[in-house]
Amino acid sequence: MTHSSALKKEKQLRLARNTSKSRKIINIVRKNTRELQNYFISNKSQSTSNEQFTYKTRTFTGPSCQKLTDFLKQKGTDDNNNIHDYYQIIHNSFLLQLMKQTVCASCKLIWNGDMSVAKREGLYCSLVFICCCSHEIKFNTSKQCLNTSKRDINVRIFAGFGHQGLVKLCAILNVPLPTDEDHFSDTLDYLLPTFESYKLRSMKNTVEEACKKSNERKITVSGDGTWQKRGFSSLHGVVEVLSNGPTSKVIDLERLSKKCSICTGLLSIKYSDPKKYSEIKNKHQCEVNHVGSSASMKVAGIHRLFARSKMLYNVKYAHYIGDGDAKVFPKLISDSPYEDVSITKIEDVNHFSKKMLHRLQKIA
Ligand SMILES: [Zn+2]
Numbered sequence: 001m002t003h004s005s006a007l008k009k010e011k012q013l014r015l016a017r018n019t020s021k022s023r024k025i026i027n028i029v030r031k032n033t034r035e036l037q038n039y040f041i042s043n044k045s046q047s048t049s050n051e052q053f054t055y056k057t058r059t060f061t062g063p064s065c066q067k068l069t070d071f072l073k074q075k076g077t078d079d080n081n082n083i084h085d086y087y088q089i090i091h092n093s094f095l096l097q098l099m100k101q102t103v104c105a106s107c108k109l110i111w112n113g114d115m116s117v118a119k120r121e122g123l124y125c126s127l128v129f130i131c132c133c134s135h136e137i138k139f140n141t142s143k144q145c146l147n148t149s150k151r152d153i154n155v156r157i158f159a160g161f162g163h164q165g166l167v168k169l170c171a172i173l174n175v176p177l178p179t180d181e182d183h184f185s186d187t188l189d190y191l192l193p194t195f196e197s198y199k200l201r202s203m204k205n206t207v208e209e210a211c212k213k214s215n216e217r218k219i220t221v222s223g224d225g226t227w228q229k230r231g232f233s234s235l236h237g238v239v240e241v242l243s244n245g246p247t248s249k250v251i252d253l254e255r256l257s258k259k260c261s262i263c264t265g266l267l268s269i270k271y272s273d274p275k276k277y278s279e280i281k282n283k284h285q286c287e288v289n290h291v292g293s294s295a296s297m298k299v300a301g302i303h304r305l306f307a308r309s310k311m312l313y314n315v316k317y318a319h320y321i322g323d324g325d326a327k328v329f330p331k332l333i334s335d336s337p338y339e340d341v342s343i344t345k346i347e348d349v350n351h352f353s354k355k356m357l358h359r360l361q362k363i364a
Pocket residue numbers: 104105106107108109111131132133134135
């Protein structure tokens with residue numbers, strides 16, 4: 001066999017393999033699409049239990065925290081293996097285009113009609129597609145939380161980015177703002193314990209994953225910190241340790257504050273009402289948990305996270321991937337958080353090469 005014919009045969013084999021692979025993928029997508037259709041598309045006559053519920057007709061009382069915790073517990077177990085547990089941002093016109101590629105179940109012709117929003121609750125909405133033969137298909141954009149009247153998307157929007165972030169995102173996407181600021185912060189207070197418990201569970205799972213990988217209760221972590229303001233004068237900062245690997249996750253984090261808003265506010269009544277001043281001062285949960293410069297927040301914070309790893313997770317962070325910060329590792333060595341483990345350092349290649357480049361540029 002000549003060299004060229006061998007190459008040709010190999011190419012044909014490769015093509016055949018690719019075709020069978022593509023066929024498999026298409027079958028999986030078909031199956032998943034059918035499941036999704038069954039899940040999301042329902043006839044309008046099949047109403048859900050909370051069909052009459054809207055923000056407008058019902059004053060906000062907030063879903064019970066327990067119910068939400070139950071929901072998140074359920075989610076934690078059920079959706080872990082659900083590869084479709086995420087959202088897509090789709091422009092309306094593409095949904096219409098999609099519908100125009102289907103056959104209407106009623107008139108058996110290519111679907112030709114229009115869509116409208118039947119109901120809107122926060123970021124959730126119920127869409128209705130009406131064919132020219134008057135056949136209606138109802139489409140929900142988010143599922144309902146277990147045992148509550150809340151929609152999944154309206155719980156998720158409270159996690160992480162604040163009301164201002166939501167305002168910006170909604171403005172960019174041309175979506176009506178789901179909630180005002182007061183309502184947002186009230187709901188957030190309500191949901192916070194649930195988010196906290198979910199966060200702790202997630203971090204604990206990450207630690208167990210890392211232990212499984214390293215086959216012992218000593219793991220490799222990287223650490224980093226960020227400040228509310230740049231320039232080493234920030235009053236607040238956050239430090240975190242992360243697991244090692246291509247999909248590293250946060251294992252533990254700590255907020256460090258040099259100032260407390262309640263203490264500052266109390267100064268206004270320090271002399272006019274000293275009794276009330278000392279009463280509130282003694283009772284309040286002070287936010288100050290760092291004394292020293294803003295630059296030292298990272299060192300102190302990461303050391304604190306190392307020191308509590310044994311108590312929190314019964315695990316020791318034996319290897320530390322440094323990010324080029326010269327002070328963190330010497331602190332971990334001079335004031336070792338563990339009696340029987342001496343922490344070793346692995347230098348992060350990205351930071352190392354960045355520093356190397358700067359040095360070389362200075363010489364050149
Ligand atoms: Zn039709």
